[in-house]
Amino acid sequence: MxxxxxxxxxxxxxxxxxxxxxxxxxxxxxxxxxxxxxxxxxxxxDTSWENTESRLTKHRAKFHQYGKSSSTTQLEEIAESLARLPDTPLLLATKHGCTQVVEEILELYPQAIEHIDQDGRNILHIAILYRNHEVFDLVVNTKYAKERLRGKIDNDANTLLHMVGEEAPDVKADIKDPAHALQDNMKLFKKVANICTTLDNMKLNSKSKTAEQLFNEKNNQRRIEAKEWMIENAKNYTVVAVLIATVAFAAEYTVPGGSNPQNGQPVLKRKSLFFVFTIADAASLSTALTAVIMFLNIITSTYKFKDFETSIMLKLNFGLFLLMVSVAMMMVAFAATLVLTISSGRKWTDITLYVVSFFPVIVFLFTYFQRNIDFSSIYRKIKDMINYMHSWFENPKPAVWYPVSQRTSDRP
Incomplete structure (x- = not known):
């Protein structure tokens, strides 16, 4: 297409x-x-990005309100909200994730990367606040942008790491369960921390909180919801895995075609599909029991913030994968049993029987891979790898990359 x-x-x-x-x-x-x-x-x-106030006024942190009454502070906040100017096209494009617009502006006016809004937030602040990863990656990969923007703070002394704890109320993100949403925030925090300085981890904002403290406070309720979601789903998956294991275990003692009463050997032992049935049923039983162990491990986890970044989600995904394999193997065992017991030896009858028997397996695998695997990202990775290998062979390597004997032999 x-x-x-x-x-x-x-x-x-x-x-x-x-x-x-x-x-x-x-x-x-x-x-x-x-x-x-x-x-x-x-x-x-458009040159609206030039209307940027001095950084000396924008970066003045407002830590305390001593000497002011609450009514005075409220009047100042109301006046400030009424005096707000509309966002510039650069900030609007950053908020709504219009990467091409941001790229065009920065390509034509590189100095616009210093533009900040009335809250003292630069492009990276806003991209993190609205969870626009493409704009964030574009700005970070721009030449000298990371060094110029990573240490900046807004009017409330929030660094880039502080913005990970915040989240815009009108973010149109994909509807996700709380566990995956928390995992995304954990990954974003780690991603932003990689470009920030060590001092940014210890900086306090206007509420005297570090970035980690603010992140834990804002995401604590989501962590509780994610814990309940994980436990409930792990219990449901455990019930399904136990039922599959029970069926697979019972199928081992009721093999298709029955057993020979004289020696107890299966009657259809020499059939090739009987071997398929045996392998599929054994794989279904073993993967279902392993999935049960993974789900029980999830139920008994501690559910700390760091657990949601890798360990718990890895256990859940691995347990689901094993459960899907168990279901697929059970379908294969069912199809092999159906063909062994009903096959009449006629060509078209057997072909029809094969199609009907293995059709659920094909549908199941197609829907599972379509739902859980991002083929577009795989295509992009393969394309990047091919381009990298092409540039590797096209560009000549420096002389230091070759062995000493080869370098000396090339000399006249």
Whole structure:
């Protein structure tokens, strides 16, 4: 589909012979290209990012309100909220995750990376607050941007790490369970910490809290919800795994075709599908029991913040994978049993029986991989690897990379 999209010419006038799906793709590409042209034109004319106040006033931390009454403070906050100016296009694009707009502005005006809003927040502050990872990666990978922005604080003395603890109320993120949402926040905290200085971990904001303290306070309720969600799901998965193990265990003693009463050997022992049945049933039983152990381990975990980053989620994913394998192997064992007991020896009858028997296995595997594996990310990784290998062979290596004997032999 991507190849067709690239090959389509959006400026074609005659679309009468074009299929309706291609017409929709052509219309979409036409809109995208003209939108980018309009964006480039507007970016050249827009200089709103220059309206940035002095950093001396923006970075003045407001730690205390001594000497002021509560009514005076409230009046000041109301006046400040009424005096707020609308966000500039650069800040709006950062909030809504319009990576192409941000890239165009920074490419044409590199100095716009210093732009801050009325709260003293720069692009990285806002990208973290609104959980726009693409904008964050774009700015961090921009030349010299990380060194210029990573140590900055806003009007409330919040560093980039402090912003991980905060979250915009109107963030349109994917609907996730509390455990995965907490894991995403833990990964984001670690990701931001990698670009921050050591001093940022110890800085206090206007509420005298470090970034870690603020993160734990804001995510404590989510941690409690994630704990309840994990325990409830682990119990349900345990029941399913035990039922599968019970069925697989019982199938070992009631083999298809029965047993020979004289020696106790299975009647269909020499059949190739009987071997498939035996392996599939044994795999279903072993994976189901292993999944039970993983889920019981999850139920008895401590549920600390660090556990949600790797260990608990790894146990859950591994247990679910084993449970899915157990279900798939049980389906294979069922299909092999059905073919062994009903097969009539006729070609078309056997083909139909094979299709009907293994159809649930195919549907199950397709839906599982489609839901749990991001094929687009795998494609991007393979593409990046190919490009890296191509550049590796295209660019000549320095002389220090070659052995000493080879370097000396090349000398005249």
């Amino acid at each position: 991507c190849a067709y999209y690239i090959a389509i010419d959006p400026n074609v006038d005659d679309t009468s012979r074009m299929l309706s799906p291609l017409k929709r793709m052509r219309k979409k590409k036409f809109k995208s290209e003209w939108a980018m042209k309009l964006i480039k034109l507007l970016v050249k004319e």
